[in-house]
Amino acid sequence: MDIKETVLSILNDLTGSDLSDNLDTNLFDTDLLDSMGSVQLLLELQNQLGIEVAVSEFERSEWDTPNKIIKKVEELMN
Numbered sequence: 001m002d003i004k005e006t007v008l009s010i011l012n013d014l015t016g017s018d019l020s021d022n023l024d025t026n027l028f029d030t031d032l033l034d035s036m037g038s039v040q041l042l043l044e045l046q047n048q049l050g051i052e053v054a055v056s057e058f059e060r061s062e063w064d065t066p067n068k069i070i071k072k073v074e075e076l077m078n
Contacts (some may be wrong), residue, residue: 003049003070003073003074003077004070006048006049007045007066007069007070007073008020008066010041010044010045010048011027011032011041011066011069013044014032014033014037014040014041014044015027015032015033015037017032019032019066022066023065023066023067023070024065024066024067025065025066026064026065027064027065027066028060028064029064038055038058038060038063039055041063041069042055042058045073049073049077051073051076051077053076
Protein backbone atom coordinates (compact mmCIF):
# COMPACT_ATOMS: atom_id res chain seq x y z
CA MET A 1 0.00 0.00 0.00
CA ASP A 2 1.41 3.40 -0.87
CA ILE A 3 1.41 6.52 1.30
CA LYS A 4 -1.60 8.12 -0.37
CA GLU A 5 -3.70 4.97 -0.07
CA THR A 6 -2.66 4.49 3.56
CA VAL A 7 -3.47 8.08 4.52
CA LEU A 8 -6.84 7.93 2.75
CA SER A 9 -7.61 4.60 4.44
CA ILE A 10 -6.80 6.05 7.87
CA LEU A 11 -8.90 9.15 7.15
CA ASN A 12 -11.77 6.98 5.95
CA ASP A 13 -11.65 5.01 9.20
CA LEU A 14 -11.50 8.17 11.33
CA THR A 15 -14.07 10.27 9.48
CA GLY A 16 -16.35 7.67 7.93
CA SER A 17 -15.91 9.53 4.63
CA ASP A 18 -14.23 8.53 1.39
CA LEU A 19 -12.07 11.56 0.66
CA SER A 20 -10.28 10.19 -2.41
CA ASP A 21 -12.21 12.59 -4.68
CA ASN A 22 -11.97 15.51 -2.25
CA LEU A 23 -8.28 15.81 -1.47
CA ASP A 24 -8.51 19.53 -0.74
CA THR A 25 -11.39 19.28 1.72
CA ASN A 26 -10.59 21.10 4.95
CA LEU A 27 -11.07 18.37 7.52
CA PHE A 28 -11.44 20.74 10.46
CA ASP A 29 -13.74 23.31 8.85
CA THR A 30 -16.07 20.50 7.75
CA ASP A 31 -15.96 18.91 11.24
CA LEU A 32 -14.57 15.66 9.86
CA LEU A 33 -11.63 15.90 12.27
CA ASP A 34 -11.26 17.50 15.67
CA SER A 35 -8.40 17.56 18.16
CA MET A 36 -9.10 14.00 19.32
CA GLY A 37 -9.23 12.88 15.68
CA SER A 38 -5.88 14.57 15.11
CA VAL A 39 -4.31 12.51 17.90
CA GLN A 40 -5.85 9.34 16.47
CA LEU A 41 -4.52 10.28 13.02
CA LEU A 42 -1.00 10.71 14.36
CA LEU A 43 -1.19 7.41 16.25
CA GLU A 44 -2.38 5.55 13.15
CA LEU A 45 0.34 7.13 10.99
CA GLN A 46 2.87 5.95 13.57
CA ASN A 47 1.38 2.45 13.74
CA GLN A 48 0.97 1.94 10.00
CA LEU A 49 3.86 3.93 8.52
CA GLY A 50 6.31 4.22 11.40
CA ILE A 51 6.46 8.01 11.40
CA GLU A 52 6.36 9.96 14.62
CA VAL A 53 4.97 13.44 15.01
CA ALA A 54 4.75 14.94 18.47
CA VAL A 55 1.34 16.38 19.22
CA SER A 56 3.15 19.55 20.35
CA GLU A 57 4.58 19.89 16.82
CA PHE A 58 1.23 19.36 15.10
CA GLU A 59 0.26 22.52 13.25
CA ARG A 60 -3.37 22.22 12.21
CA SER A 61 -2.84 24.45 9.17
CA GLU A 62 -0.23 21.99 7.84
CA TRP A 63 -2.51 18.97 8.27
CA ASP A 64 -5.98 20.28 7.40
CA THR A 65 -6.57 18.57 4.03
CA PRO A 66 -5.87 15.05 2.75
CA ASN A 67 -3.39 16.50 0.22
CA LYS A 68 -1.46 18.32 2.95
CA ILE A 69 -1.40 15.21 5.14
CA ILE A 70 -0.08 13.09 2.27
CA LYS A 71 2.61 15.71 1.48
CA LYS A 72 3.64 15.99 5.14
CA VAL A 73 3.86 12.21 5.54
CA GLU A 74 5.97 11.95 2.37
CA GLU A 75 8.33 14.63 3.72
CA LEU A 76 8.64 12.84 7.07
CA MET A 77 9.42 9.52 5.41
CA ASN A 78 12.30 10.95 3.36
